[in-house]
Amino acid sequence: MDYRELALKVHQELKGKVEMTSRAIIRTKEDLAILYSPGVAEPCLAIQQDIKLSYTYTRRHNTIAVITDGSAVLGLGNIGPEAGMPVMEGKAILFKLLGGVDAIPLCINSQDPEKIIETVALLQGSFGGVNLEDISAPRCFMIEQELKKRCDIPIFHDDQHGTAIVVGAALTNALKLVNKSIDRIKLVINGAGAAGTSIAHFLMSLGVKHMVICDKNGILTRGDQMLSPTHQALAHLTNSYQEKGLLKDAMKDADVVIGVSVKHVITQDMVRSMKPNPIVFAMANPIPEIMPDEAYAAGAFIVGTGSSKFPNQINNLLAFPGIFRGTLDAHAKDITHDMMKAASLAIASFIPDHELSREYIIPNPLDPTVHQRVAEAVKRSAEESKVPKTHD
Numbered sequence: 001m002d003y004r005e006l007a008l009k010v011h012q013e014l015k016g017k018v019e020m021t022s023r024a025i026i027r028t029k030e031d032l033a034i035l036y037s038p039g040v041a042e043p044c045l046a047i048q049q050d051i052k053l054s055y056t057y058t059r060r061h062n063t064i065a066v067i068t069d070g071s072a073v074l075g076l077g078n079i080g081p082e083a084g085m086p087v088m089e090g091k092a093i094l095f096k097l098l099g100g101v102d103a104i105p106l107c108i109n110s111q112d113p114e115k116i117i118e119t120v121a122l123l124q125g126s127f128g129g130v131n132l133e134d135i136s137a138p139r140c141f142m143i144e145q146e147l148k149k150r151c152d153i154p155i156f157h158d159d160q161h162g163t164a165i166v167v168g169a170a171l172t173n174a175l176k177l178v179n180k181s182i183d184r185i186k187l188v189i190n191g192a193g194a195a196g197t198s199i200a201h202f203l204m205s206l207g208v209k210h211m212v213i214c215d216k217n218g219i220l221t222r223g224d225q226m227l228s229p230t231h232q233a234l235a236h237l238t239n240s241y242q243e244k245g246l247l248k249d250a251m252k253d254a255d256v257v258i259g260v261s262v263k264h265v266i267t268q269d270m271v272r273s274m275k276p277n278p279i280v281f282a283m284a285n286p287i288p289e290i291m292p293d294e295a296y297a298a299g300a301f302i303v304g305t306g307s308s309k310f311p312n313q314i315n316n317l318l319a320f321p322g323i324f325r326g327t328l329d330a331h332a333k334d335i336t337h338d339m340m341k342a343a344s345l346a347i348a349s350f351i352p353d354h355e356l357s358r359e360y361i362i363p364n365p366l367d368p369t370v371h372q373r374v375a376e377a378v379k380r381s382a383e384e385s386k387v388p389k390t391h392d
Contacts, residue, residue, distance in 0.1 A: 017089040018105065023059070052391045055128065055331070063102040064129040064324055066091050067120060069111045072136035072159070072194070075285045081107035084134055091133060091320075098371045099321030101328065103131070113139045113146075121150045128328050128390070131320065132157040137194040138230045152391055154327050154335045160198035162316030162323070163283075165340050166362070167199050167258060168206055169347035170281065170314045173361040174302045176353060178255075178277045182207040186254045186275070189213045190247050190289065191261035192220060192231055199258060200234060205337065206344075211238040212250045216261075219243055219250050248273070255279065259289035266290040268298035277301035283314055302358050311359035318347050318365045322374025329375065330382035331389040342381035346373045 011017075024035050033039050043057035055061040070084035088105030095103035104127070108116055120130055130153065132144060140157055147155040156162075175182055187208050189196050192215040200213055213220045213234055220227060220235040221244055227235060243250060251257055251270045256279040259266060266282060266289040280295045282288035283306040292303045292310050304312035323343050327335055350363045350370045363370045381387075 011086060017086070018092045054125070055390070059102060060126065060128050062100070062328060063104065063127055064095070064131055064328075065106050065120070065123065065127045066095070066103045066131045066133055067106045067108060067116075068132075068134040069108050069116055070134065071111050071139070073134045078111075078136065081109050088133060091131070094317060095131075095321055095324065097321075098317070098366075098368060099325040099375065101321065101324050111139070113143050116143055117146045117150070120147055120155075124151045124153050127153060129154040129156065129324055131324065132159075134159065135194075137197065138228065140194050141197075141230065148334065152333060154324075154332060154390075156320070156323065156327075156335050157194065157198075158316055158320050160194045161202075161335070161340055162319040163195045163260070163314075164198040164202035165319040165323075165344045166314050166316050166347060167281065167283075168202055168341075168344040169318070170304055170312065170362045171203065171256065171279070172206070172344070172348040173351060173356055174256075174279045174304075177356055177358065177361070178279065178301055180255060180277075183209050185256055186210045186212070187256040187258070188247075188250045188254045190250075190257065190259045190265065191215070191284075192234060193260065195260040195283075196258075197230065197234060199260065200238060202340070202344075204237065205341070210240065212243055212254075213238050214247045214250050218246045257281070259283055261289060263287035263289065266295075268294055271295055271298035271300055274299075280304070281314055302361060304361065312361055313365065314362060315365050318363060318370060319343055319374065322346075322371040323378050325371065325375035326378025326380075327382065330379045330387065332382040332387040333390045333392070334387055335378075336382070336385065336387055338385050339378045339381045339387070342377040343374045346370075346377035 026032050026035055047053045047057060066088045068084045068088055070081035071078045073079050073084045073087055085105060085107050092103035092105050095101040108119055110116060144155055144157045189200055192213050220231050221239060222235045248270050252273045254274045258281045260283050263284050271278060278300050279302045280300045281304040282290050285306045288305045295303045304314045306314055350373055
């Protein structure tokens with residue numbers, strides 16, 4: 001039986017990967033009177049007087065919503081909200097297992113940004129945070145930005161920021177092994193969607209100065225009127241040498257290439273055209289832009305992918321459980337750039353320098369200790385930078 005058959009069999013047997021369980025036990029009429037009527041009226045009235053007490057008297061303090069419209073699910077594309085539910089349930093399991101966070105999967109049956117924004121904003125009183133998931137670009141940018149303006153709880157688009165945080169950690173450690181400085185490298189990103197855009201911004205904040213971004217049509221170049229507004233903005237921030245052409249042209253003399261695109265678009269000749277000891281992060285799922293063995297055969301020094309089948313899995317699972325754990329513990333209203341940098345550094349520094357190797361630049365995402373470190377770093381960053389608290 002292959003993974004596809006086994007996955008269908010297990011999902012059919014489980015009939016859902018998450019369920020609600022009670023934290024309280026009701027056995028007697030006294031229990032009923034305290035936990036429901038008439039006793040429940042007391043916390044209700046207390047919250048009416050001070051909404052912050054909703055974090056004290058309900059599970060809101062530890063509960064987030066995992067929300068999708070089904071428009072960009074894994075590598076499957078726009079498959080709709082109901083079809084995205086198995087992924088959202090899986091995400092909820094990982095939040096609980098690795099971060100101790102209660103996550104409720106919610107699929108919205110609309111791909112209208114205004115309706116999604118309105119729906120989430122109206123639901124915010126039930127949650128301590130919102131994790132946006134598998135929403136296609138460029139709508140995801142507007143949805144996140146507007147929700148941050150309208151909501152008093154943290155909003156986080158994991159496909160953007162979670163991915164960027166883990167890529168930042170992997171790159172930090174890979175550069176140590178090749179003895180290159182982040183401000184001296186040429187870095188190419190193939191894929192200018194939600195993940196590629198966020199990776200670009202995050203890596204520039206870490207010190208990358210020479211960056212070239214490609215989409216399916218080639219290098220993003222300033223002045224190209226065919227580009228979308230989002231891509232025009234990226235072109236103005238990057239490609240300082242005004243390179244033109246396709247991915248193969250961008251990769252010439254590059255130190256690093258990061259793929260967040262589609263399978264098989266990077267060839268061995270492209271890898272050979274890079275500078276000595278090139279770093280290749282081919283993160284398309286389920287099949288990478290170039291298979292690791294092909295990249296190594298073409299001269300790559302370090303290869304990372306998004307797949308658990310290979311070493312150096314660059315997976316946003318390393319980020320989101322600890323980020324929300326730390327954010328909820330800090331009662332932070334927002335997940336700031338400083339908090340994201342703290343998370344990335346915590347992931348990178350989890351591996352001591354003397355243990356780094358070509359096939360070990362990123363921690364095991366199922367190691368609970370790394371998520372504890374991320375949570376502690378995020379909480380500390382929020383407190384030190386005095387991030388506003390929810391309902392201050």
